[in-house]
Amino acid sequence: MTTLLLVALGGAVGAVLRYGIDRGVRHARGSAFPWGTFTVNVVGSFLLALLVGGAATFDGLGSPGSRALLVVGLCGALTTFSTFGQDTVRLYTSGARSHAVRYVLVTILGGIAAAALGFGSTVALAYL
Amino acid sequence: MSKAVLAHRSRVLAAVALGGALGSTLRYGVSLALPHADGGTVWPTLTVNVLGCFVIGAFTVLLAETERHHLLRPFLGVGVLGGFTTFSGYLADAGGLLATGQPLYAALYLPLTVLLALPAVVCGAALAGGLRTRSRRAPGTATGGES
Numbered sequence: 001m002t003t004l005l006l007v008a009l010g011g012a013v014g015a016v017l018r019y020g021i022d023r024g025v026r027h028a029r030g031s032a033f034p035w036g037t038f039t040v041n042v043v044g045s046f047l048l049a050l051l052v053g054g055a056a057t058f059d060g061l062g063s064p065g066s067r068a069l070l071v072v073g074l075c076g077a078l079t080t081f082s083t084f085g086q087d088t089v090r091l092y093t094s095g096a097r098s099h100a101v102r103y104v105l106v107t108i109l110g111g112i113a114a115a116a117l118g119f120g121s122t123v124a125l126a127y128l
Numbered sequence: 129m130s131k132a133v134l135a136h137r138s139r140v141l142a143a144v145a146l147g148g149a150l151g152s153t154l155r156y157g158v159s160l161a162l163p164h165a166d167g168g169t170v171w172p173t174l175t176v177n178v179l180g181c182f183v184i185g186a187f188t189v190l191l192a193e194t195e196r197h198h199l200l201r202p203f204l205g206v207g208v209l210g211g212f213t214t215f216s217g218y219l220a221d222a223g224g225l226l227a228t229g230q231p232l233y234a235a236l237y238l239p240l241t242v243l244l245a246l247p248a249v250v251c252g253a254a255l256a257g258g259l260r261t262r263s264r265r266a267p268g269t270a271t272g273g274e275s
Contacts, residue, residue: 007156008149011211015148016141019206041215048216049223071220072156077148079215081245083205085181086188089249104242111219119223 003068010073014044018078033099034087037080038107044079046114051075053122143199147207155212170221170237173214174244180213181245185252189260 021043022036029035051071055062061070084107092100159172187204218241225234 004153008153011152012145012149015207015211016145018210019144044216045219048220073152075216076155076214077152077211080210081177081213081215082180082184082209084215085245085249086184089246115219
């Protein structure tokens with residue numbers, strides 16, 4: 001039950017952060033390319049890798065409670081696949097097919113790079 | 129900022145938060161309900177991401193047509209579906225496959241999710257479009273009207 005509440009709490013915070021970041025980035029860039037969703041997905045992937053990598057070094061992060069709150073709840077809800085999919089289909093059907101393909105590749109490669117950076121920095125920290 | 133604008137923004141944020149809590153809890157429920165062997169399998173995340181894409185496809189078509197409540201999109205689209213689906217979990221799954229010595233599965237899993245999720249958006253939209261057309265054609269329905 002506690003786990004469920006922690007997931008819900010993390011999810012609520014993650015969703016609000018995603019909404020705020022998306023709006024902020026969209027306002028700043030003002031382009032049809034979904035940079036807002038790109039940003040939350042890359043930042044969330046970095047954060048998740050940081051937490052998962054950190055859990056191996058710092059015991060507190062690896063507890064079931066902090067996993068439920070931060071990994072499943074916060075990072076899970078900060079990032080989104082539904083908006084990513086919807087935006088890709090929208091780009092594709094509106095005629096910007098190369099944009100759609102580019103959006104998918106940039107998001108996935110950006111996410112992988114961010115996750116590698118997050119995980120790598122915890123490994124580096126462990127050796128300090 | 130006027131009081132009315134502030135009240136409106138608070139309501140939108142509350143709808144996003146509530147939806148995010150609900151969507152995340154549902155995602156967690158799916159992860160408990162689906163069988164996962166030790167080391168973790170990718171099925172729960174694959175399921176929520178494809179299902180969430182299907183629903184957002186349908187939802188977008190239905191919302192564009194109906195007299196929508198201004199909190200419906202923040203609650204359902206941004207909150208519930210955004211919280212239900214996850215991009216970080218998708219990459220974490222691939223990382224998990226990589227860490228357990230299954231790089232081939234990791235390399236297959238990444239495009240597989242995209243190749244299932246994008247058609248799911250289209251299928252959801254097509255289904256909702258079909259239902260909408262049928263309900264318009266059906267005699268005795270008060271809504272719609274244009275032919």
